Amino acid sequence: KQEVTQIPAALSVPEGENLVLNCSFTDSAIYNLQWFRQDPGKGLTSLLLIQSSQREQTSGRLNASLDKSSGRSTLYIAASQPGDSATYLCAVRKGGTDSWGKLQFGSGTQVVVTP
Amino acid sequence: NAGVTQTPKFRVLKTGQSMTLLCAQDMNHEYMYWYRQDPGMGLRLIHYSVGEGTTAKGEVPDGYNVSRLKKQNFLLGLESAAPSQTSVYFCASSYLAGGRGTGELFFGEGSRLTVL
Numbered sequence: 001k002q003e004v005t006q007i008p009a010a011l012s013v014p015e016g017e018n019l020v021l022n023c024s025f026t027d028s029a030i031y032n033l034q035w036f037r038q039d040p041g042k043g044l045t046s047l048l049l050i051q052s053s054q055r056e057q058t059s060g061r062l063n064a065s066l067d068k069s070s071g072r073s074t075l076y077i078a079a080s081q082p083g084d085s086a087t088y089l090c091a092v093r094k095g096g097t098d099s100w101g102k103l104q105f106g107s108g109t110q111v112v113v114t115p
Numbered sequence: 116n117a118g119v120t121q122t123p124k125f126r127v128l129k130t131g132q133s134m135t136l137l138c139a140q141d142m143n144h145e146y147m148y149w150y151r152q153d154p155g156m157g158l159r160l161i162h163y164s165v166g167e168g169t170t171a172k173g174e175v176p177d178g179y180n181v182s183r184l185k186k187q188n189f190l191l192g193l194e195s196a197a198p199s200q201t202s203v204y205f206c207a208s209s210y211l212a213g214g215r216g217t218g219e220l221f222f223g224e225g226s227r228l229t230v231l
Contacts, residue, residue, distance in 0.1 A: 042224060089158070
């Protein structure tokens with residue numbers, strides 16, 4: 001069974017510092033990996049999706065990398081702002097048509113950016 | 116652009132009562148999902164659907180039933196609510212991965228259910 005781990009569980013940084021969030025998975029046979037943001041009491045918002053054939057994906061201040069062989073993805077947020085405070089989750093979709101309904105989620109990293 | 120809409124957003128039930136959560140999406144997605152989110156347990160898949168008229172069990176299906184009579188709607192039912200079903204429920208949808216889309220998931224805002 002795919003295990004997805006996010007360490008640390010919580011992170012606090014001063015405004016302006018770059019954020020580095022980690023996601024590890026045990027089975028490298030993935031279809032894609034998706035990063036989400038969740039604000040308190042809200043749903044999940046998709047940030048970036050990386051296909052298994054890609055090494056990285058970028059959107060504005062966000063950059064996500066993928067290393068399938070080592071079972072790792074990293075989300076970088078440049079020049080953090082207080083508005084970046086949220087919980088960040090990664091989710092892995094296994095390859096194969098019978099698994100497309102089943103994303104495996106990490107437990108998330110709670111980020112606080114202090115002014 | 117509504118995306119994924121869940122109703123109701125909050126509900127309090129007594130043990131043994133029944134209820135239905137409604138999820139509607141306007142993106143013409145084939146796939147729809149129901150998740151529950153609990154502290155320390157993360158997001159767990161309850162049931163999902165790969166198209167109109169089809170449903171499948173996820174990781175924690177016991178105590179829930181679902182129906183997908185129309186492509187845009189996915190209903191989650193609790194026939195006899197139990198305190199263990201107190202949770203936040205999220206609906207999500209996606210295009211069929213590998214076909215027209217990447218399988219990227221879009222979530223609703225959640226439905227907070229308390230069973231007393």
